[in-house]
Structure formats: C-alpha cells, structure tokens
Amino acid sequence: MLRFVRRRRRDTDRPGVPTLMIGAGSTGRVLAQALLADPRGMRPIGFLDDDSEHRRICGLPLLGRPEEIVDVAASTGARAAVLALPSMSRESVAELVGRAWAAGLEVRWLPTCPEHGKRGVRVEDLREIRLSWLIGRDEVSVAGSRAWRLIDGRRVLVTGASGTVGAALSREIARLGPAGLWLLDQDTDELDRLQREVPGAQQVAVDLRDAERLARAFDEIRPELVFHTEGRSRLAPQELDPCEAVRTNVRITHDVVNAAVRFGVRRVGLVSTDKAADPASVFGATKRLAEMVAQTAAGGPTCFATVRLGNLIGTPGSLLSVLASRIPRNEAVTITHPEVARHFMTVEEAAGLVLEAAALAEEAETFVLDMGSLVPVVDLVHRYAEQLCLPEVTIRFSGLGPGEKLAEKVFSDSERQVRTAHPKIWATRPTPLPPGLSRLLDALYEAADQGDDAEVRILLRRLLPEYRPVRRPGPTYAPSVATDLESL
Helix, strand or coil: CCCCCCHHHHHHHCCCEEEEEECCCHHHHHHHHHHHCCCCCEEEEEEECCCCCCCEECCEEEEECHHHHHHHHHHHCCCEEEECCCCCCHHHHHHHHHHHHHCCCEEEECCCCCHHHHHCCCHHHCEEECHHHHHCCCCCCCCCHHHHHHHCCCEEEEECCCCHHHHHHHHHHHCCCCCEEEEEECCHHHHHHHHHHCCCCEEEECCCCCHHHHHHHHHHHCCCEEEECCCCCCHHHHHHCHHHHHHHHHHHHHHHHHHHHHCCCCEEEEEEEHHHCCCCCHHHHHHHHHHHHHHHCCCCCCEEEEEEECEEECCCCCHHHHHHHHHHHCCCEEECCCCCEECEEEHHHHHHHHHHHHHHCCCCCEEEECCCCCEEHHHHHHHHHHHCCCCCCCEEECCCCCCCCCECCCCCCCCCEEECCCCCEEEECCCCCCCCHHHHHHHHHHHHHCCCHHHHHHHHHHHCCCCCCCCCCCCCCCCCHHHHCCCC
16 A cells, blocks of 8 residues: 655755745846755745746756746645746736745745846845735644644545645645545546645545445545545625535535444544634534534544634635735725724645644544734735735725624634643633434424525524524625635
8 A cells, every 4th residue: 555755844854945936037047046055045946937948947947837836836845936027017926926825835026126237136135025924923833743643654534625725634644644545525627636736645536415425435445534624615605505505514514424433433623614603604603513513423432623714815716816816907905894804824724723633632622723813804905015015905895794794703702712732722622512403403404405595594593592693784795805715
C-alpha cells in the first residue's frame, strides 16, 4: 500500500521561504538572483510569465502564466510570491495580488520608483502586502505534532474534498503521512485537479445524497479517520431554499455520522460555522442541527469533533477575490451595512483547526479558533486599497438581508467556553439535547423531501429555541461583499 511522504514539509524546511517570481523580465531576473544569493530570505523556485520561449530562467523553471498562480502554488508548495513587474498598473497589481492571496501566498511587490533606473533594483525595494494587517492579527499556525500523530499511518477519508476547506485539508493530510487518503466528492473534474496536487490519493466519486452508496464506500475503504467538509456555505441561497439546506447540511451529515459509527471509524471531524451560534439564518440553524446530530452519536467508540469556522479570506470566491475583481476596475463595492463586522481566518488556519480539533476531542465538543476581535468589513476594504496604493474606494450599502447579523459570535450565550491544550483553540461542552430530537428530525427530513418550506421553517424553530430568524422587508439579497463572504 502506498504510504505518503512529507515531501513538501522537507522542502519548506530548507533555508528560505519557497517563492514564485511573477515576471521574468530584467527586474524579475535581478531579484531572483539576489534572493538566491541570500539563504535567509525568500527562496525562488520558479517563474510565472507570459513568455513561452524559455523553459528555464536564471536556472529556474518557467512554471506557467501569472493567471495560473493558484494551481502552480498548490502543486509546488510555494508559500510566497514576488510581483516583479514595476511597470504594471496599480489596478493590474491589485488583481494579481488577489490571485496570489487566493493561493494562500505571502505577497511582496515592487512599486514604480525613479531611483530604480539610477541604482538598479534591490530586494530592499520590495513592499510586503500583509494579510495579517487586513484581518487585524497574525495568522495562527494551528496544526502541529498533535495533528501529525493523529494522521500518521492511518486511513483517512475526506468528504467534499473538492471544496475550499476540503481541498486544503486534503493537501495538509497528505503531508502528514497517512496510510491512505481517499477524496470523496461528486465533482469528478475537481477531484481530478485535486488528485494532481495530492499524488497517491484515491478518488471516490459519490453523491452524498445516496446514503446506500455512501455506506458502501465506507465499507470498502474502512477509514479510521473521517473529515466531513461537505455542505452548503452561502447564506443567501439557503434562506430562499430551506429544504435544500436541510437536505445538504443536516441529512447528509446524519448519514455520514451513521456510517462512521456503523463501520467503526475512530474519529470524525465535522465542519460548521460561527453562524451556528444563536442562529438567525437557515444556514446557521441547519449547521447547529448538524452539530447536534454528531452529539447524538457520541459516547461510543467513535469520537466526534465539530469546528466552527469564521469567514475565509484569501481564497477563490472570498472577500479579497471580490475586491480584487471590482476595485481595479473602479467599480463600487457593495456592503450590507456600515457597521457589519465578521471574524476572518485563512484556509490554512481552517484546515489546521479541523485537524487539531479531531485530535483534541473527547466528548463531541465544538471547537473554535481564537480569531481576535471582529473586523469591520468597511475597514478591511479601506486597508486593502491602502496597501496597494489604490484610489479611494466607493462603497455602497444595500441593507442587511434576511438571516444576516451585524456581527457574528463564535459561542452562543448559553454555551460554556473551556480552554484546550492548544493556546489558540477554545471549546464548548455539549449542551443537553432537546427531548424528542429523533422524532423531530425525521419530520424535518420528510418536510424537506416534500419541498414544504413553511413546515421546514416551523420545525427548525421547534428544534432550536435559540433560532430567531431575522426577516427584513425589501429586495431579496442585493449582491454585496458581506453577503458574498464564504464561510466554508
């Protein structure tokens, strides 16, 4: 059986941060040579450029075009990018920065400076564009030796593997030495792409709505660890279609939990959202129910852990991607409310949290990352423009939509927070389950299957007294940054 080795982990332990050079012109070559000569800083591993004539530049390979940075970063294990394009417009720089952030890279760029022509380009001229400054805190390195001990030598299954968190989690697991890694999803095209990034992993093309096929997959694979990342992550569509939200977020989770118990899975990590704390939306309510479903199966040989994630930043479809596509074109940015604020985290933090939580779990706790203070979305937009020296951004406000809060919180008022062995991870002990939960869940699934939106909403409120749906008049969901934020 193939055993995964930690190739990228060894690579990144070498001196210097593995870095992609964007731009293979004279400036890019000078910077690459300077960085190669300095073992303490960034370590160039290849170029991205539109020039297809040269396969190697300064002894480094040409890895692709700048717009391919997300795929190239994933396949090479790069952790930083240098934009060596001093003649590029600020708008184009902003767009490239958005792509680099979507790849999870630290970014440095070279602004236009008259002095460059007199004395030449130097590494000291590079400006750092810090994601940490946008979110008001340093990124947390979550996964450590505890996660390695959890994964090393074990059979691991990831559901929803082609999603943002699922893919990041799969890449991290592959580096931790599992005995086998299975990627489960129904999107075979995305599974093919992910498998190229995670050599040796095996695809499992399954529609999770098919409970019998899911059970057969568990029977065939016999995983020891399961990470369930499948689920809908957009608030607005679920508010309009609560039946689909129940089928995807609750029913599928129930089937995964049942299969895990039936086939002797040792530990299960489930992905939830901060919107599950005192939910005001269908999205939050269904995710809170999914947490409770895991709790119903606790106490046996299978150990469960649930993690509540904040809004992901620096990924395709996230806030930074939206800003990178709108601001360079001088388009107005639409936000729901001047005071709307969110918790932000990187996808690497999300993947690390899921792994650490699965290792820490004892009794179906819910885990969260210490993400610092809430970040006003308006402030984040202005910080983004300021870092890239862009003109003042035009912001419009659409008003909060149904299910939207001004501010999220990671724990409900009734939950007791407890410390864990990890200094940056908090947990909450399970609260008593309501009487008649099983019967009410069956009724909820039946109403969802029948497409009865009204009955689903009624049952959600009966199941979750803390669920207080927010109804607001007016147009339904004008597109906005706050509404578009990706939670999973």
